[in-house]
Structure formats: C-alpha cells, structure tokens
Amino acid sequence: MEILRGIAVGPGIAIGEAVVLDAEDFRIPCRSVARAAVEQEREKFQQAVEGSIGELERQTQWLLGNLGREAANVFAWHIGVLKDAKLQQGILRHIQEKAYSAAYATSTVMREYQRRFLQMSDPLLVERIRDVRDIERRLLRNILGDTREDLAHLTKPAVLIAHDLTPTQTAQLADTLVTGVALDVGGATSHTAILLHSWGRPSVIGLNDVSTRLSGGDTVIIDAVNQLVIANPDETTLNEYRRQESNYTRLAAELDTLRDLPSITRDGESVHLLSNVEFPHEARTSLAKGAEGVGLFRTEFLFLQPSGFPSEEDQYRAYLETVRAMQGRPVTIRTFDLGADKYTQEKRYEHERNPMLGLRSIRYSLANVGMFKTQLRAILRAAVEGEVRLMFPLLMSLMEFRQAKMTLHDAMEDLEEAGIPYRRELPVGIMLETPAAAIQVKEFCREVDFISIGTNDLLQYLVAVDRGNEEVSRFYDPSHPALLRTLADVMSACTKAGRDCSLCGEMAGSPLYALFLLGIGLRSFSMAPANIPEIKKLIRLATVAQARRVARRALTFETERQVTSYLREETRKLLPEDPI
Amino acid sequence: MNSSCSCEVEVVNAQGMHARPVMKFVDLASQFESEVTVRNVSRRGEDLDGKSAMHLMLLDAAQGAKLRISASGADAGAAVEALAALVRDGFGMSEGA
Numbered sequence: 001m002e003i004l005r006g007i008a009v010g011p012g013i014a015i016g017e018a019v020v021l022d023a024e025d026f027r028i029p030c031r032s033v034a035r036a037a038v039e040q041e042r043e044k045f046q047q048a049v050e051g052s053i054g055e056l057e058r059q060t061q062w063l064l065g066n067l068g069r070e071a072a073n074v075f076a077w078h079i080g081v082l083k084d085a086k087l088q089q090g091i092l093r094h095i096q097e098k099a100y101s102a103a104y105a106t107s108t109v110m111r112e113y114q115r116r117f118l119q120m121s122d123p124l125l126v127e128r129i130r131d132v133r134d135i136e137r138r139l140l141r142n143i144l145g146d147t148r149e150d151l152a153h154l155t156k157p158a159v160l161i162a163h164d165l166t167p168t169q170t171a172q173l174a175d176t177l178v179t180g181v182a183l184d185v186g187g188a189t190s191h192t193a194i195l196l197h198s199w200g201r202p203s204v205i206g207l208n209d210v211s212t213r214l215s216g217g218d219t220v221i222i223d224a225v226n227q228l229v230i231a232n233p234d235e236t237t238l239n240e241y242r243r244q245e246s247n248y249t250r251l252a253a254e255l256d257t258l259r260d261l262p263s264i265t266r267d268g269e270s271v272h273l274l275s276n277v278e279f280p281h282e283a284r285t286s287l288a289k290g291a292e293g294v295g296l297f298r299t300e301f302l303f304l305q306p307s308g309f310p311s312e313e314d315q316y317r318a319y320l321e322t323v324r325a326m327q328g329r330p331v332t333i334r335t336f337d338l339g340a341d342k343y344t345q346e347k348r349y350e351h352e353r354n355p356m357l358g359l360r361s362i363r364y365s366l367a368n369v370g371m372f373k374t375q376l377r378a379i380l381r382a383a384v385e386g387e388v389r390l391m392f393p394l395l396m397s398l399m400e401f402r403q404a405k406m407t408l409h410d411a412m413e414d415l416e417e418a419g420i421p422y423r424r425e426l427p428v429g430i431m432l433e434t435p436a437a438a439i440q441v442k443e444f445c446r447e448v449d450f451i452s453i454g455t456n457d458l459l460q461y462l463v464a465v466d467r468g469n470e471e472v473s474r475f476y477d478p479s480h481p482a483l484l485r486t487l488a489d490v491m492s493a494c495t496k497a498g499r500d501c502s503l504c505g506e507m508a509g510s511p512l513y514a515l516f517l518l519g520i521g522l523r524s525f526s527m528a529p530a531n532i533p534e535i536k537k538l539i540r541l542a543t544v545a546q547a548r549r550v551a552r553r554a555l556t557f558e559t560e561r562q563v564t565s566y567l568r569e570e571t572r573k574l575l576p577e578d579p580i
Numbered sequence: 581m582n583s584s585c586s587c588e589v590e591v592v593n594a595q596g597m598h599a600r601p602v603m604k605f606v607d608l609a610s611q612f613e614s615e616v617t618v619r620n621v622s623r624r625g626e627d628l629d630g631k632s633a634m635h636l637m638l639l640d641a642a643q644g645a646k647l648r649i650s651a652s653g654a655d656a657g658a659a660v661e662a663l664a665a666l667v668r669d670g671f672g673m674s675e676g677a
Contacts, residue, residue, distance in 0.1 A: 077599035080606060080633035087634050113634060120640045121623075124598065128637060309595045309673040371594050 014180025295526025455505025519551025614653025
C-alpha cells in the first residue's frame with residue numbers, strides 16, 4: 001500500500017483500476033525514411049494537419065454546446081498554429097532535407113518550440129507549452145494512427161493516472177468511463193485544473209511522481225476528501241473506502257430528494273441557500289441542486305480563454321447566459337478578482353514580491369479603469385434581463401468603494417449617452433474579506449446595499465497564513481476563535497443596520513460551521529452547488545434556538561481544536577450518519 | 581513597386597500578445613502581400629514572422645512592451661500602418677469586437 005498526498009480538485013472518492021498515461025507520450029517508430037518515401041511522408045504530414053484542424057473545429061462546436069464559449073476559445077489558437085505556414089514549412093523542410101519521418105520531424109520542431117516557450121518571462125506564456133504539447137500530440141496521433149490507450153475506448157470504469165493532461169484531454173473526460181484522476185503536476189489555476197473542476201469528479205493533482213510509481217491495472221483510491229491517492233490498498237483500507245464510497249453515493253442520492261423542499265429550520269426560520277459559480281453553465285447545476293440564486297458569480301473564468309482580455313461582448317454574453325439560466329432568481333456578479341493567485345496576467349516586468357498584499361482584486365480594477373469600466377458596462381447591460389446584484393471584492397477602505405461607485409456611474413453615463421439599454425437601479429455591495437473592512441463594518445453598512453463575507457481571504461489575512469503554502473497551511477483553520485468572533489461582530493453590525501449579509505467562503509458549504517453561522521444570525525449561505533443539499537438537510541433538522549446556543553458556546557473557546565471538536569459533536573447529533 | 585517600411589508601437593491591451601491578439605494580428609497581416617516581421621524591442625528580441633501564430637506568441641510581449649513592425653513588399657506601407665493601428669488600438673479588445 002502506498003499513500004501519496006496532493007491537492008484535491010472536485011468532490012468525493014473514486015476507486016478503480018489504474019490506466020496510466022506515461023510522460024513520454026508517443027514512441028516514434030522510426031526517425032528517418034528512405035529517400036523515395038520522402039514525398040509520402042510530406043503528404044502524411046499535410047493530411048495530419050488537415051485532420052487535426054477538422055478535429056479541432058468539431059471539438060470547438062461540441063465545447064460551445066456543452067461547456068460554453070470560454071472552454072471553446074481555448075482551442076482557437078491551436079487552430080491558428082496548425083494553419084501557420086511558417087510552422088508547416090519548418091516541419092516539411094526537416095522531412096525533405098533530412099529524410100525525417102513525418103512523426104519525427106513534427107516532434108523535433110514542436111519540442112524546439114516548447115523549449116523556447118520555457119524561456120519566456122511571462123508565466124502565462126510558459127503555460128502555453130502545454131498547449132504546444134497538445135498540438136504536437138494531436139498531429140502525432142493523426143500521423144501514427146491511434147496506437148496508444150485512448151480514453152474514449154475504455155470498456156470499463158477506470159481511474160486515470162498521468163503526468164499531466166492537456167486541456168483537450170481534460171475536456172473530453174466527461175465522455176469517457178474515467179471515474180477519477182491523479183496527476184503528477186499541480187497548479188490550481190491551470191486550465192487543466194479548471195476543466196477538472198467543472199468535470200466534477202474526484203481528482204488529486206500535484207502528486208509529483210504518481211505516474212511513474214503506479215502501473216496500469218493497480219487498484220487505486222482517489223480520495224479528494226482528504227487529498228490522498230492510495231495505491232494497492234490493503235484489504236481493510238479498501239473495505240473502509242468501499243464503504244465510504246457507497247455511503248457517499250447513497251447520501252448524494254438521498255440529498256437530491258431534498259431539492260424541492262424549502263430550506264427552513266424546524267422552528268420556521270427561512271434560510272437562503274445560494275450557489276457559487278465559476279462558469280455560466282454551472283448556473284444549471286445550481287438549479288439542479290436547489291439553489292435559490294447565485295450568491296457569487298466569479299468572473300475570472302473569462303480570462304481562461306488563451307486570447308487575452310475578454311471584450312465587452314464576450315462578457316455581456318457570458319453574464320446574460322447566467323442571468324437567463326437562473327430564470328429570475330438573483331445573481332450576484334463579482335467584478336474581476338485578478339492578481340495574486342488568480343490567472344494573474346503576470347504581464348509585469350518585475351514580479352510583485354508579495355502579491356497577496358499587492359495589486360490585486362478591486363485595486364487591480366481601479367488601476368485599470370478601462371478594463372474595469374468595460375466589465376461594469378457588460379454587467380449593467382446584462383442586468384436588464386434579471387435580478388443582478390453587483391459586488392466589489394477585497395475592499396479595505398470606504399474610499400475604494402466610493403471610487404468604484406464613481407466608475408460605475410461613469411459606465412452608466414457612457415451607456416446612457418450611447419443609448420444602450422442597461423439597468424440603473426441595481427444593488428451594489430462588497431465582499432468583506434479584509435480585517436480592515438470587518439473592523440469598519442458599521443461605516444460600510446451606511447454606504448453599501450449588501451455585504452457578503454468572503455471567509456477564505458478574510459481568514460488568510462486575519463491569521464497571516466497563506467493556505468497554499470504547505471509549510472504553514474495547517475495553521476489555516478476556520479475554527480480560529482478570532483475568525484468566529486469577527487464573523488459574529490460583522491453579523492451583528494449588519495443585523496443592527498438592517499443590511500443584507502451573506503457568506504460565500506468555503507465555510508458556508510461546510511456542515512461543521514452551519515449551526516454556528518445560523519446561530520450568529522446568518523440567513524444567506526452561498527456555496528459550491530454540490531454542497532447545497534447537505535447544508536439544506538442540516539438546516540431542516542436544526543432550530544434557531546439550538547443554533548444560537550451552539551454559537552454562544554463556540555464563542556467562549558480559546559483554541560481552534562476546542563472549537564472544532566465542540567462543533568463536530570453538536571453537528572453529529574443532527575447528522576449521525578454523515579462524515580463531518 | 582517594392583518598398584520596405586517599419587514603425588514602433590507599444591502594446592496597450594492588458595493581456596499583452598496572448599492568443600486572441602496574436603490571432604487578430606495574424607489574420608490582418610495575412611491580408612497583405614508584403615512580408616511582415618515583428619520584433620520585441622523591449623526585450624531586444626529577434627525579428628519574428630508576423631503571419632505566424634506560433635512566432636507571434638514567442639514575442640513575449642506584455643502590456644507596455646515596444647514592438648517594431650516591419651514590412652517589405654508592394655503594400656508594405658499600408659501593412660505597417662494597419663498593423664500598428666491594431667496594436668495601438670489594443671486589438672479592439674476593450675470595445676467589444
């Protein structure tokens with residue numbers, strides 16, 4: 001038995017037989033060909049180019065229909081490269097002059113380009129190596145025919161182990177029998193991670209050498225709950241995980257029956273359960289899970305397209321798609337949260353020394369007013385067709401809020417002058433994520449229409465811990481008494497001021513904290529769609545009176561550990577069967 | 581009549597020369613008969629083929645980078661003028677093209 005630790009993407013547990021894709025993807029059968037065969041190799045290459053372009057065009061259509069425009073856009077540049085005359089000439093010259101086989105010439109030239117991308121200063125460009133590899137593989141597959149394991153041809157469910165997956169491979173997982181994924185490479189903001197996330201099955205990435213440690217046919221457990229991959233588990237472990245897996249499946253089925261029931265406590269208090277969504281197509285998932293609205297629509301996905309800055313029309317279409325999908329339910333759109341760990345557009349010549357404290361989020365938007373205004377225009381236009389609320393992230397002072405509102409008014413005036421329809425009256429609020437905003441919550445309450453607490457960043461700034469840094473991530477604990485107290489203070493200020501307050505950090509989707517949050521007065525929880533049914537189940541079993549008692553007691557503890565064990569105990573009383 | 585012509589412009593759009601700007605540049609450059617090359621002056625880079633999607637990505641040109649666009653051929657002047665305008669315009673990325 002071997003246990004590897006990585007970064008989880010997606011929910012749950014998958015158990016299965018391993019299919020391993022090795023890092024050296026293709027074995028090139030021959031390096032050079034007889035002179036007489038040169039013409040044939042040239043033709044083979046040209047047919048592979050045609051074939052690859054055809055595949056990509058079909059795939060783009062499929063993606064447009066199934067994952068939306070942003071996913072489809074990833075491949076526009078791939079088509080451009082395949083049509084690139086310079087590149088084709090380079091490969092054809094290798095075939096002609098050196099009598100290389102089509103496959104070998106393609107591989108040689110594409111690897112040379114991969115090396116050049118490696119030297120780029122812009123990290124987003126370095127990411128392009130993966131796209132170049134993807135193009136190389138596609139060409140090779142077209143030249144050599146499909147000689148290796150093709151995921152689409154799996155005849156029984158399997159767990160996929162690989163060094164890395166290209167965006168193309170990842171986007172196609174939904175059409176295969178793959179039940180879970182483990183990768184050597186990591187990086188939560190890579191295209192692959194984002195596509196894995198929207199695939200929605202358990203994956204663990206950043207495992208360093210899983211693809212060389214495991215062999216095809218090994219029994220593998222992908223545990224995305226505990227961020228583990230377990231190879232060839234012993235009997236006891238395997239049985240334990242089989243039990244958990246079937247529990248998980250049974251609970252998920254049971255929870256789905258809650259979809260159409262109201263989220264209301266036993267003593268009659270209504271609680272709003274909203275969803276956090278990353279892509280427009282997730283709005284439909286939200287409805288399937290019973291969300292009453294979108295509490296946090298992250299807009300950074302627009303930067304997923306390899307292309308660069310999303311135009312106003314791109315944005316307008318994406319926002320509109322989401323607003324329409326929610327059929328009149330409220331949608332809170334957060335303006336770009338760029339910088340720091342997000343698709344950073346690290347287009348700086350010098351990297352920030354401390355990006356989490358640097359030009360990120362609302363600061364980035366206010367420093368790039370043109371970009372910001374474009375986004376605001378797109379939101380204002382989409383708001384015509386639904387209940388849109390506008391949210392600014394990471395404010396640390398009222399001045400920032402006022403400045404952002406001024407930009408909003410400018411955007412409105414521009415639209416007015418241009419005679420473009422938009423919504424003038426829309427609630428404007430903030431995501432409360434800095435200790436400064438938490439301390440000044442009363443002042444913010446006087447100026448904002450609503451507050452949404454972003455506990456992920458709030459906790460990180462409160463305890464000064466980067467949770468992505470494995471040396472210190474164990475100190476990042478939402479049970480920290482300082483966070484609980486801050487949340488209680490913010491809630492009480494909002495309640496007094498009559499301000500709508502919701503919580504959209506990961507805490508909102510964790511059953512462990514639901515009673516506490518309910519007890520301090522939270523009535524609006526926004527979370528990943530998959531978490532909604534479980535939180536609803538818990539709320540339907542709880543009473544406000546009991547939650548208040550739990551919250552009061554939780555606030556008396558001095559350490560994280562005491563808080564966690566107390567909350568676990570109280571939650572288990574309500575959900576004895578669920579893993580808390 | 582053959583001629584050559586060049587001009588220096590600054591990349592103004594937020595994302596720099598990423599995939600979509602690259603494709604726009606290639607599409608426009610390909611409409612001209614002249615040979616087009618682009619060099620990232622800020623990085624003292626080499627001349628890269630302005631009609632190649634792969635080469636333009638290798639420019640490594642972020643926002644603020646200075647590019648020298650050169651063309652030689654019958655329509656060199658028009659090519660440089662049109663391409664420079666595209667870059668200066670931020671590739672039309674902010675006005676919903």
